[in-house]
Amino acid sequence: MSKDNQILEDLNSKEYEHGWSVNFETDEAPLGLNEDIIRWISTKKEEPTWLLEWRLKAFKIWQAMTEPEWANVHYPKMDLQALRYYSAPKQSKKPKNINEVDPELIAIYERLGISLNEQKRLQGIAIDVVLDSVSVATTFKETLGKLGIIFCSFSEAVKEHPELIQKYLGSVVPMTDNYYAALNAAVFSDGSFCYIPKGVRCPMELSTYFRINAANTGQFERTLIVADDSSYVSYLEGCTAPQRDENQLHAAVVEIYAGAHAEVKYSTVQNWFPGDKDGKGGIFNFVTKRGICAGDHSKISWTQVETGSAVTWKYPSCILKGDYSIGEFYSVAVTNNYQQADTGTKMIHIGKNTKSRIVSKGISAGKSQNSYRGQVQVMKRAHNARNFSQCDSLLMGDQCGAHTFPYIDIANSSAKVEHEATTSKIGEDQIFYCNQRGIATEDAVALIVNGYAKEVLNQLPMEFAVEAQKLLALTLEGSVG
Amino acid sequence: MLSIKNLHASIEGTPILRGINLEVKAGEVHAIMGPNGSGKSTLASVLAGREEYEVTEGQVLFQGKELLELSPEDRAREGVFLAFQYPIEIPGVSTTNFLRTALNQVREYRGLEPLDAVKFLSLMKEKMALVEIDQKLLSRSLNEGFSGGEKKRNEIFQMAMLEPVLSILDETDSGLDIDALRIVSNGVNKLKSEKTATIVVTHYQRLLDYIVPDFVHVLYKGRIVKSGTKELALELEEKGYDWIKEEVDSTATV
Ligand SMILES: Nc1ncnc2c1ncn2[C@@H]1O[C@H](COP(=O)(O)OP(=O)(O)OP(=O)(O)O)[C@@H](O)[C@H]1O
Numbered sequence: 001m002s003k004d005n006q007i008l009e010d011l012n013s014k015e016y017e018h019g020w021s022v023n024f025e026t027d028e029a030p031l032g033l034n035e036d037i038i039r040w041i042s043t044k045k046e047e048p049t050w051l052l053e054w055r056l057k058a059f060k061i062w063q064a065m066t067e068p069e070w071a072n073v074h075y076p077k078m079d080l081q082a083l084r085y086y087s088a089p090k091q092s093k094k095p096k097n098i099n100e101v102d103p104e105l106i107a108i109y110e111r112l113g114i115s116l117n118e119q120k121r122l123q124g125i126a127i128d129v130v131l132d133s134v135s136v137a138t139t140f141k142e143t144l145g146k147l148g149i150i151f152c153s154f155s156e157a158v159k160e161h162p163e164l165i166q167k168y169l170g171s172v173v174p175m176t177d178n179y180y181a182a183l184n185a186a187v188f189s190d191g192s193f194c195y196i197p198k199g200v201r202c203p204m205e206l207s208t209y210f211r212i213n214a215a216n217t218g219q220f221e222r223t224l225i226v227a228d229d230s231s232y233v234s235y236l237e238g239c240t241a242p243q244r245d246e247n248q249l250h251a252a253v254v255e256i257y258a259g260a261h262a263e264v265k266y267s268t269v270q271n272w273f274p275g276d277k278d279g280k281g282g283i284f285n286f287v288t289k290r291g292i293c294a295g296d297h298s299k300i301s302w303t304q305v306e307t308g309s310a311v312t313w314k315y316p317s318c319i320l321k322g323d324y325s326i327g328e329f330y331s332v333a334v335t336n337n338y339q340q341a342d343t344g345t346k347m348i349h350i351g352k353n354t355k356s357r358i359v360s361k362g363i364s365a366g367k368s369q370n371s372y373r374g375q376v377q378v379m380k381r382a383h384n385a386r387n388f389s390q391c392d393s394l395l396m397g398d399q400c401g402a403h404t405f406p407y408i409d410i411a412n413s414s415a416k417v418e419h420e421a422t423t424s425k426i427g428e429d430q431i432f433y434c435n436q437r438g439i440a441t442e443d444a445v446a447l448i449v450n451g452y453a454k455e456v457l458n459q460l461p462m463e464f465a466v467e468a469q470k471l472l473a474l475t476l477e478g479s480v481g
Numbered sequence: 482m483l484s485i486k487n488l489h490a491s492i493e494g495t496p497i498l499r500g501i502n503l504e505v506k507a508g509e510v511h512a513i514m515g516p517n518g519s520g521k522s523t524l525a526s527v528l529a530g531r532e533e534y535e536v537t538e539g540q541v542l543f544q545g546k547e548l549l550e551l552s553p554e555d556r557a558r559e560g561v562f563l564a565f566q567y568p569i570e571i572p573g574v575s576t577t578n579f580l581r582t583a584l585n586q587v588r589e590y591r592g593l594e595p596l597d598a599v600k601f602l603s604l605m606k607e608k609m610a611l612v613e614i615d616q617k618l619l620s621r622s623l624n625e626g627f628s629g630g631e632k633k634r635n636e637i638f639q640m641a642m643l644e645p646v647l648s649i650l651d652e653t654d655s656g657l658d659i660d661a662l663r664i665v666s667n668g669v670n671k672l673k674s675e676k677t678a679t680i681v682v683t684h685y686q687r688l689l690d691y692i693v694p695d696f697v698h699v700l701y702k703g704r705i706v707k708s709g710t711k712e713l714a715l716e717l718e719e720k721g722y723d724w725i726k727e728e729v730d731s732t733a734t735v
């Protein structure tokens with residue numbers, strides 16, 4: 001490669017580093033969506049009848065629903081009949097462990113900087129990787145198995161642990177919940193399942209890495225995390241997609257169940273392709289994430305760094321059912337160019353002495369629109385519920401928008417709900433101050449933005465925090481000066 | 482080292498600097514005094530490259546380079562340091578992290594390897610001792626919630642870390658208590674060498690007892706209207722600026 005080409009490629013990859021795709025043989029469903037397709041998917045996955053019936057029921061419900069329009073986002077309606085609902089890399093035989101996975105697939109992940117080789121991996125993270133519609137590998141299964149921890153693909157869990165799946169599937173996010181959740185229930189193809197038994201503290205971070213590779217394919221994965229009483233797990237989710245001119249749909253569902261005294265930390269660094277500078281292409285990210293603090297003294301904490309996607313529609317929520325349970329939501333959402341994000345959380349206080357904390361940091365640049373939408377609901381018997389919300393917006397330039405929609409709904413007068421909101425701009429004097437110390441403007445912006453988002457970034461596991469910082473800087477490149 | 486010739490600058494169309502001439506040689510200390518609003522901070526900002534100010538005329542050479550053609554960050558990397566009259570707050574960014582980014586960018590510009598964490602820390606320790614700054618302050622958000630004196634001390638700490646060629650101290654003495662003034666001044670004196678130069682902007686003779694200037698200039702209405710040695714500062718302390726203003730204003734109206 002000539003030097004110029006090298007430079008050009010570097011520049012290109014700065015825009016969206018993970019925008020490449022790979023051609024390999026796939027097993028695909030025909031385009032479109034109908035009952036037959038759902039049967040096709042279910043057969044392909046050798047599913048039990050109860051699951052097929054569950055899907056078909058969801059499909060009926062979905063058909064009667066209409067796409068929601070209340071979010072502060074505008075996008076061309078997607079033709080859901082023009083999508084493909086299943087695409088999987090063809091593997092000659094089902095790999096039993098990581099050594100049997102097609103090297104070509106492993107190479108894809110190596111290129112994303114994710115090594116599936118257990119020896120090479122950093123200690124302390126087990127990973128399940130999902131490519132388009134299927135899970136291709138899960139690492140450290142045996143190590144975890146010794147502790148009774150189940151960590152595997154959703155499909156495998158359906159086969160190996162049907163009683164757990166039947167018990168928890170749809171228990172936190174019912175298929176009737178919303179348009180995309182119903183669609184997901186009908187067509188979901190794979191995802192991760194994780195079960196932490198009573199009293200077990202998971203010794204490593206569990207992680208799922210989602211990648212959309214195929215064109216015209218929607219990704220509909222489901223993640224189900226069950227933390228039994230007095231257990232602990234920290235879960236990470238990462239995602240990327242190739243750069244394509246057409247929009248692609250990602251409609252996932254994540255369900256978390258926390259028993260008494262259990263704690264689940266769920267962290268996401270979302271880096272789907274955001275579309276190009278002119279707003280062409282990009283992922284539509286319509287995701288339903290919800291956790292239930294079912295037992296007393298349980299805790300669920302969501303941390304998200306949202307940098308990608310053309311349109312994001314996402315409200316990780318906590319149902320605080322157990323007494324003394326705690327819900328937390330920490331979010332950084334960055335939008336640049338023509339990106340739109342409508343994201344926030346719902347904290348539903350049901351139990352007594354429940355607490356929730358919301359820290360949302362929006363950053364908007366370019367012509368993007370960034371909305372925080374949050375709901376704090378205190379039910380009648382939730383005595384002494386406490387909520388603290390902090391919603392900050394940072395604006396870069398004068399063509400972007402930041403919006404805050406807090407909804408507060410209180411049915412118990414002992415509740416204490418605090419809401420603070422600020423809007424600020426990166427000051428020219430801050431940038432000049434950095435410049436005067438020898439720091440270039442781009443780096444100054446990165447420094448200031450990372451400082452602004454620090455409270456949220458501090459919640460992330462170390463390895464993720466570094467990646468997140470880089471992503472923030474990358475997303476905002478060229479937005480000042 | 483620094484040669485300012487007929488420098489004119491304005492902000493939003495209002496001329497503030499109206500023909501500054503100044504020669505600073507290596508090893509020298511220059512004090513700039515003058516009434517409020519005369520343009521002292523403006524001069525400092527223009528030298529540092531603040532974009533709000535439009536340079537309408539004149540030339541500045543710094544070590545043979547056209548200073549005005551360099552970006553603010555390149556001026557800093559060439560060795561120009563400005564201790565701000567009003568240091569800026571950057572929430573969530575510690576002084577340590579800020580300086581590490583700054584120092585490594587400066588080093589990269591000068592073709593040096595970045596300092597690893599261990600070397601950086603030992604450099605910090607050395608410079609902390611110089612200005613007697615508390616390590617706790619350095620891990621807090623930069624200037625956020627710092628007292629006036631802490632901000633000023635932190636500026637001089639940054640100067641010590643970045644080892645500039647030309648340091649411009651804009652009213653670094655204001656806000657410092659008596660002991661701090663002595664400590665910070667001693668720090669500045671220790672950083673001086675044959676190869677560096679210092680411009681101190683101040684209102685008070687007191688500072689000049691510690692940082693002894695080779696020359697004192699009076700800035701008034703955007704021009705240097707009087708220059709002298711350190712005795713001029715004593716004279717100003719005693720008589721104020723009125724006599725100079727009268728001199729200037731009477732000749733200006735003729
Ligand atoms: N953004 C601005 N718009 C209009 N006038 C400005 C602006 N910034 C500075 N000035 C004016 O320029 C003049 C010079 O200001 P400068 O800060 O340089 O004074 P100074 O000599 O440093 O004063 P002090 O001793 O009070 O620090 C002042 O009259 C000030 O009001």
Ligand SMILES: [Mg+2]
Nearest residue numbers: 521522523566
């Ligand atoms: Mg001033």
